[in-house]
Amino acid sequence: MIRMLLRVLGRDHARPVRRTVALMTVTAIAEGLSYALLVPVLRALFGGDPADDPADALPWLTAFGGAVAIYAVLRYLSDLFGFRAGTTLLRGMYHRLGDHLARLPLGWYGGGRVGEVSVLASQGVLETMGVIAHLLAPYISAFVTPVTIVGVMLAFNWQLGLAALVAVPLVAAVQIRTGRSMAAGDADRHERDTEATGRVIEYLQAQPVLRAGGRSVQRFALLDDALRELQRASRRTVLSVLPGMIGSTLVVQAVFTALLVLGAHLALGGSIGVAEVLTILVLAARCADPVLSLADMGGKLRSARSELTRLEALLRTEPLPEAPEPIQPVGHGLELESVAFRHGDRAVFDGLSLSVPEGRRLAVVGPSGAGKSTLLQLIARFHDVDAGAVRVGGVDVRAMSTETLMSRLAIVFQDVYLFDGTIEDNVRLGRPDATEAELRAAAGAARLDEVIERLPGGWAANVGEGGALLSGGERQRVSIARALLKDAPIVLLDEVTSALDPVNEAAVHEGVERLMAGRTVVMVAHRMRTVRRADRIAFLEGGRIVEEGTHDELLDRGGRYADFWHASLTPAAQD
Structure with a gap:
């Protein structure tokens, strides 16, 4: 989607988007790495060795606090850059869209074009540019932070880290399958939504005819049918989301249970201590929230992608060619x-x-x-x-x-x-x-x-x-x-x-x-x-x-x- 967004924005606006994405990625990595400092903290507190002094955790807690502070600054900057980039690109997108519409042949504006462009220029542009300001940072964090934490697990204990790594392709498979099933539903819902909107407008415009025919209080069959189809399409869209949400939850719960069982087995065998198992479980729990939020954010991103696709199609509409060396007419015949x-x-x-x-x-x-x-x-x-x-x-x-x-x-x-x-x-x-x-x-x-x-x-x-x-x-x-x-x-x-x-x-x-x-x-x-x-x-x-x-x-x-x-x-x- 980022590539499509850059194509739609044009070369002039591609650089701030790349900088924003890079900063958001660094922020997500910093968040994941900060949790690595929990390992020495928990080991000092719950190591089980009588020689260990809980006060030894203080330097690590200080370091952890510093890492969290750095992450907070990076998060603030990435969110700020995201909002600034979103508002700047929104203004630039409106200018680009307006310039392009002004160059299209006037004959192109026929049929339902005006209503289509009106919706796209308002709701469509706001939704697509809102991705940068509101959705991009949490979406990147939901991917990058868990992967970084899994990397920390691998460095800490390869067995538990490998078990956690199994969740990555499973969650990806669930998201891809859910996305494909939702894509058809989103397209159908958009079509039904457009049809229902047209019928509502038709119903309002037809009031003089309906009232002249004595049908002012009767239901309008075409509008009822359109709204009924929209309701069915909306229900299908909601149902298509459920497998992804349930699937992601089951994968996360299954992996967490597997880590708990494996950690207990390794602890009983003396391979690792209780503190290490506790650390792994804390890190795994931290991975769960962003992974579970992927389903909700994925639906919003798919909706924005649909609008972005329509926006790109509009911007690819060829205007009438302009003469490279215009000729001035002589006379007015x-x-x-x-x-x-x-x-x-x-x-x-x-x-x-x-x-x-x-x-x-x-x-x-x-x-x-x-x-x-x-x-x-x-x-x-x-x-x-x-x-x-x-x-x-x-x-x-x-x-x-x-x-x-x-x-x-x-x-x-x-x-x-x-x-x-x-x-x-x-x-x-x-x-x-x-x-x-x-x-x-x-x-x-x-x-x-x-x-x-x-x-x-x-x-x-x-x-x-x-x-x-x-x-x-x-x-x-x-x-x-x-x-x-x-x-x-x-x-x-x-x-x-x-x-x-x-x-x-x-x-x-x-x-x-x-x-x-x-x-x-x-x-x-x-x-x-x-x-x-x-x-x-x-x-x-x-x-x-x-x-x-x-x-x-x-x-x-x-x-x-x-x-x-x-x-x-x-x-x-x-x-």
Whole structure:
């Protein structure tokens, strides 16, 4: 596990971990060696020779006290180093994880990724870094100290030491077997835990539907099943621990009994004295506690190792490659040439080609699932294409830096996410160094000033997590103001008015018109009446552009676009 931990931490943080592990190992050895001084102490006290004076034990007791004091200092330092290393590495791990997440393609964040990363970045990182601060020292001590004590026994009496040494492979075998049996149980429990968490969230989100159906007080079968499976998995996990705990206890008790019998036999035969037997039993008893604690610590370490494995898998996810010598684009035109792209097992595009001259507007329409939003994501390089090229200003997006590409794009999607902060904080994300006048101008152009005037707190009004304290239309106005403030030459729009009321729709349309003025625009249209603002329209279907032209040209052809247009004029579509 230490090797995996060092891989995850990276080279910059490997050295303090090695120093901490070395100090903890030295501390455990010092603890074991200090017990060697009990031999002359007990021999002086219980040697049985009339010539022995109990006062002779005083120097050895003093030496024993000194050894314990040295051990205490080492233990203090090792624990201190452990805590410091844990907190330092925790901060470093968060920085490394954050830097890595910032470099992953935006298309990677889909499905259950956000929840998975959220749990891993909180519970997972804390649990794995807590190993260094809380578990590493007692775990090393539980291994090294008993082995050192066994070495002391061997030096003192090879027969009794050899008998004690038998416990080492037996305990190791029990721990290995228990670990293997628990590994499958831990994985199953994690899977059931994830499933149950998802069902709890689903149950909470489904409350409006459940209550509308008159089922607000009834049990939710899917949630009950998930919790029942979690209970069974937890029971299996607990049961898988029992053999290891019982096995370790039996081994320790059996070895201690064997030492007692062997010591009595040797003492009766005159090979050793009673004091020596007593010393061996004291040392053996000191070995018992850390050995018995291995089962409990082993379970915690296995849990941390599981989190560490998931963390390592995340850090091994390859980010989009950056060009070693980035090229600066010239102009702001867009071009997609013979683009092929697969999402999982599904081919989204196959030989897609289109271009948008600088300063012109292209509307992309088509049936659901045609890949309209994916087209915008490829232009913004949320994903890399499998074949062909996406060019901005005549330069392949893979040949320019991410900062250069993002500085040329203003993106307004249908689903707007706002950070938990003030309205001003969220608008300034477009350009943090904007002046107060530029900020107010962008808000006015997006008609966000109307929202600010009626909100308590104005610009300082908190939007809540994800913008939950604002309506959908108000969130869109914040998003458009942010894009206007950024003042990027290329605008990507994913139908931003499809779920707005008439008042907000009119305000957002006005803001979008100002945002598009003089810029290169690609808009995905779900409402057909919005496409008339485009210079050109592309109809996307089956991963290809099947029709392209102006609104009037496409209507005259009577093809797929004309069918979509006429369908949008029906009363059902208008509703």
